[in-house]
Amino acid sequence: MRYLSFDIEATRLEEDAYMIEFGMIPFDTQTQQLNYKLKRHFYIQCPSYNDLEAGLNQWVKDHNKELIQKAHSEGISLKIFKQELENYLNSEEVKEYFEHKKIVLFGKSLSAIDLPFLNRDLGWEWMNKYFHHRNLDLSCFCLGLIDLNKLKPGLDSGAKLMEFLQMGEVCHTALEDAENTAKMYLKLLEKLEN
Numbered sequence: 001m002r003y004l005s006f007d008i009e010a011t012r013l014e015e016d017a018y019m020i021e022f023g024m025i026p027f028d029t030q031t032q033q034l035n036y037k038l039k040r041h042f043y044i045q046c047p048s049y050n051d052l053e054a055g056l057n058q059w060v061k062d063h064n065k066e067l068i069q070k071a072h073s074e075g076i077s078l079k080i081f082k083q084e085l086e087n088y089l090n091s092e093e094v095k096e097y098f099e100h101k102k103i104v105l106f107g108k109s110l111s112a113i114d115l116p117f118l119n120r121d122l123g124w125e126w127m128n129k130y131f132h133h134r135n136l137d138l139s140c141f142c143l144g145l146i147d148l149n150k151l152k153p154g155l156d157s158g159a160k161l162m163e164f165l166q167m168g169e170v171c172h173t174a175l176e177d178a179e180n181t182a183k184m185y186l187k188l189l190e191k192l193e194n
Helices: 048-055 056-061 065-074 077-090 092-097 112-124 124-130 138-147 157-163 174-193
Strands: 001-011 019-026 040-044 104-108 131-137
Touching: 001 056, 001 112, 001 174, 019 065, 019 077, 019 174, 040 065, 040 077, 040 174, 048 065, 056 065, 077 092, 077 112, 077 124, 092 131, 104 112, 104 174, 112 124, 112 131, 112 138, 124 131, 131 138, 138 157
Parallel strands: 001 104, 104 131
Antiparallel strands: 001 019, 019 040
16 A cells, blocks of 8 residues: 655644644555655645743643744745645646545544645645545554454554664654654564564
């Protein structure tokens, strides 16, 4: 299977939060390869950190202040982001890679965070035009493996899974997290095969 691994960073996790960073990279489970030529990254414009600070939780203040400042000063508007993403999805290179089919999205905690934000900001009809209604969520996959006694309880957490697979720490930057999530899935498939 071929998937588009993606990740977003946001100002918060609540429904009124702003997307501030988006990263994506396609990968193939048959070849076990990530397609670095087709990876993309965007900062998405948001209000200033000073305007947002009162509503931010402490973790975001401690870890994402610089990211919010960068998104505010260097980010593209949501309208331009949507157009750039559409241009990418309509490119012949991407269409050929995914064999002119709807793309299956892959990520971690998709149903809780990423897909609701994308559906809200890009529109359900737009999402349905380009992406398959099925998706693969690494967290859910890991919960199934825990139920099958193939993974120890607690390894549905990205940080704990990274540690278990000896991949370092979660970066909390969209592109690197999209890449690492795909790599974790490939490593888990390899472990299950062996």
